[in-house]
Amino acid sequence: xxxxxxxxxxxxxxxxxxxxxxxxxxxxxxxxxxxxxxxxxxxxxxxxxxxxxxxxxxxxxxxxxxxxxxxxxxxxxxxxxxxxxxxxxxxxxxxxxxxxxxxxxxxxxxxxxxxxxxxxxxxxxxxxxxxxxxxxxxxxxxxxxxxxxxxxxxxxxxxxxxxxxxxxxxxxxxxxxxxxxxxxxxxxxxxxxxxxxxxxxxxxxxxxxxxxxxxxxxxxxxxxxxxxxxxxxxxxxxxxxxxxxxxxxxxxxxxxxxxxxxxxxxxx
Amino acid sequence: xxxxxxxxxxxxxxxxxxxxxxxxxxxxxxxxxxxxxxxxxxxxxxxxxxxxxxxxxxxxxxxxxxxxxxxxxxxxxxxxxxxxxxxxxxxxxxxxxxxxxxxxxxxxxxxxxxxxxxxxxxxxxxxxxxxxxxxxxxxxxxxxxxxxxxxxxxxxxxxxxxxxxxxxxxxxxxxxxxxxxxxxxxxxxx
Numbered sequence: 001x002x003x004x005x006x007x008x009x010x011x012x013x014x015x016x017x018x019x020x021x022x023x024x025x026x027x028x029x030x031x032x033x034x035x036x037x038x039x040x041x042x043x044x045x046x047x048x049x050x051x052x053x054x055x056x057x058x059x060x061x062x063x064x065x066x067x068x069x070x071x072x073x074x075x076x077x078x079x080x081x082x083x084x085x086x087x088x089x090x091x092x093x094x095x096x097x098x099x100x101x102x103x104x105x106x107x108x109x110x111x112x113x114x115x116x117x118x119x120x121x122x123x124x125x126x127x128x129x130x131x132x133x134x135x136x137x138x139x140x141x142x143x144x145x146x147x148x149x150x151x152x153x154x155x156x157x158x159x160x161x162x163x164x165x166x167x168x169x170x171x172x173x174x175x176x177x178x179x180x181x182x183x184x185x186x187x188x189x190x191x192x193x194x195x196x197x198x199x200x201x202x203x204x205x206x207x208x209x210x211x212x213x214x215x216x217x218x219x220x221x222x223x224x225x226x227x228x229x230x231x232x233x234x235x236x237x238x239x240x241x242x243x244x245x246x247x248x249x250x251x252x253x254x255x256x257x258x259x260x261x262x263x264x265x266x267x268x
Numbered sequence: 269x270x271x272x273x274x275x276x277x278x279x280x281x282x283x284x285x286x287x288x289x290x291x292x293x294x295x296x297x298x299x300x301x302x303x304x305x306x307x308x309x310x311x312x313x314x315x316x317x318x319x320x321x322x323x324x325x326x327x328x329x330x331x332x333x334x335x336x337x338x339x340x341x342x343x344x345x346x347x348x349x350x351x352x353x354x355x356x357x358x359x360x361x362x363x364x365x366x367x368x369x370x371x372x373x374x375x376x377x378x379x380x381x382x383x384x385x386x387x388x389x390x391x392x393x394x395x396x397x398x399x400x401x402x403x404x405x406x407x408x409x410x411x412x413x414x415x416x417x418x419x420x421x422x423x424x425x426x427x428x429x430x431x432x433x434x435x436x437x438x439x440x441x442x443x444x445x446x447x448x449x450x451x452x453x454x455x456x457x458x
Contacts, residue, residue, distance in 0.1 A: 011428045015403075043435045050384040050438070051403040057381055058294065058404070062286040063306045071281055071310050072274065078314050079272045 001026035006037050014044030101232045105253060105261055108226040206254065206263040207236045220257040225250060225267075233266055281310060287328060287405065288335050294400045295339050297389045305338045325414040332405075333415045336397060343393065387437040395430035402427050 001023075009027050012019045031038045231245040250267040288309050292302035309331055313320075320330045388399055401412040402423070413420045 007428070011424070011431055014431075043439075044431065047384075047431055047435055047438065048403075050380055051388075051399070051434075053377065054381055054384050054388070055404045055406065058290050061290055061293065063289040064303060067285070067303055067307055068278075068281060070307065072278060074311060075274060075277050075314055079274070 001030040003030075003034060003037055006030050006034070006040075010037070010041055010044055014041065014048045016048075097232070097235060101228060101235065102261075104228065105226060109224055109253070109255060109259070109261070112224050112226075201267050203252065203267045204238065204265045206265045208263050209253075209261045221262065222255045224253045224255055226253055227251070236264070236266075238266070277314070280313075284328065284331055285310070288331055291332055291400060291405055292335055292339055294388065294404050295336075295393075295396060296343060297385075301339075301342055305335050305342070308338055309334050326411075329411060329414040332401070333417070336415060340393060383438060384434070387434050390437065391430055391433060395426055395433060398423055398426045399430045399434070 006027055009019055009023050011017075013024065013027055031041050227248045228251055229245070230240055230247045230249045231242075232251075233249060234240045252265050252267060253261050254263040256262050285306055289302050289306045292305040293299060296302060296305075312334055313331065320327060324330075388396060388404075391399065397416065398412060401407045401415060402409065407415070409420045409423050412423045416423065
């Protein structure tokens with residue numbers, strides 16, 4: 001064994017750790033031959049004794065007694081707090097219905113919005129395909145910009161107006177107010193054009209959704225037709241034939257400019 | 269304990285608080301900081317006891333590991349170490365637990381322990397923690413490696429280096445003690 005190798009075992013030797021027998025023998029033989037390594041081992045042994053003495057000095061030391069009382073009090077407080085949280089987190093199952101309905105409505109809105117966007121694009125593309133080349137580029141652009149005033153040039157397929165942020169309020173036929181005060185009398189449109197419902201449909205009053213008692217459509221909104229499970233009707237206090245709870249029912253949802261549902265009415 | 273059993277928590281506290289407190293004390297030299305760290309360790313255990321994974325090691329290693337992280341944060345903000353004297357500035361903490369002996373021996377032992385204590389506290393943190401864990405807390409290399417989240421070889425090499433540093437620090441004191449002893453002996457024969 002050389003000095004370098006001795007350094008790898010001297011710590012374990014001084015700390016009386018388990019080391020390989022051959023290494024121990026070789027180390028002890030080396031110490032007899034090498035003065036500096038012998039001094040090194042002596043220093044290591046002395047250090048081990050000092051550290052042992054230091055360890056023994058603090059063995060009896062523990063945290064102050066007052067800390068135990070603090071910890072137990074904190075534990076009780078934590079336990080009580082957890083019990084309160086557990087009680088509060090037991091929500092009625094009906095809340096899951098509301099969450100499910102909200103999720104379904106969001107998906108439906110997204111579907112209709114996407115369909116509206118795609119429908120608006122398709123006629124414009126058709127118009128481009130059908131346009132004859134002799135029309136001036138400026139005129140063609142002008143035609144596309146003003147679809148309500150088609151020129152004498154190409155046959156023009158009138159596209160529905162693209163969705164806007166301030167649209168298209170959709171007028172709703174005036175509903176007589178009920179004692180529940182859930183009805184929304186009228187939402188005006190820019191053109192004051194009432195929506196014509198199919199004659200066979202019957203609709204309920206609008207029920208507000210969320211925390212607002214009345215919808216705010218001053219910045220615009222849309223009326224969307226959706227389909228929901230019939231059981232959703234019960235969430236708004238209407239009677240439901242449970243035999244038909246699995247069937248679907250149509251509903252109109254008032255969506256504000258912020259994209260959030262403001263009110264809903266059910267249509268039959 | 270996680271189920272809210274207060275007796276279980278009390279038993280756990282009694283069993284573990286001493287080791288955590290002593291580790292913090294040996295790392296920081298401050299009884300106040302050690303008490304804060306001990307309290308915080310058990311608060312963390314209460315709040316986030318499910319963070320302990322028994323497959324990764326024993327609870328003692330987990331708790332010491334948490335204490336180690338807290339101490340590193342605190343020492344990073346405050347003084348490197350504080351003298352382990354009583355809060356009132358009276359006798360040092362360790363003196364309370366020392367069995368009285370002849371005055372000279374008591375003084376010598378006290379001086380030696382004080383010297384080694386100060387030497388340990390003056391080590392850089394990464395060397396101090398291996399000395400505290402392996403030498404003072406008497407953990408094995410494997411247990412220390414779990415606490416420090418490093419390889420066993422790293423623990424061994426750091427401990428070897430730390431001990432070499434301690435020997436260097438202690439060497440001047442030992443020379444002074446040897447010189448003092450020789451002077452006293454001469455006095456005895458005067």
